[in-house]
Amino acid sequence: xxxxxxxxxxxxxxxxxxxxxxxxxxxxxxxxxxxxxxxxxxxxxxxxxxxxxxxxxxxxxxxxxxxxxxxxxxxxxxxxxxxxxx
Numbered sequence: 316x317x318x319x320x321x322x323x324x325x326x327x328x329x330x331x332x333x334x335x336x337x338x339x340x341x342x343x344x345x346x347x348x349x350x351x352x353x354x355x356x357x358x359x360x361x362x363x364x365x366x367x368x369x370x371x372x373x374x375x376x377x378x379x380x381x382x383x384x385x386x387x388x389x390x391x392x393x394x395x396x397x398x399x400x401x
Contacts, residue, residue: 320400
């Protein structure tokens with residue numbers, strides 16, 4: 316596996332981890348808070364600008380953040396073929 320494909324895969328796993336952890340309340344003093352902090356610092360530089368362009372979609376009083384979906388599709392459909400990943 317090419318190193319850039321491995322990095323892309325690890326980034327997608329980090330984003331998936333952030334998505335899953337965002338569904339649960341995390342206490343600031345728990346070990347999971349440090350994990351979430353690392354995942355946040357890795358993924359926010361890409362998700363933040365997309366989120367500013369595409370605000371959350373309202374769904375019954377809640378906002379659905381579509382930025383992780385857009386970034387995942389973008390990475391899988393545009394970036395992966397450009398760097399030669401299968």
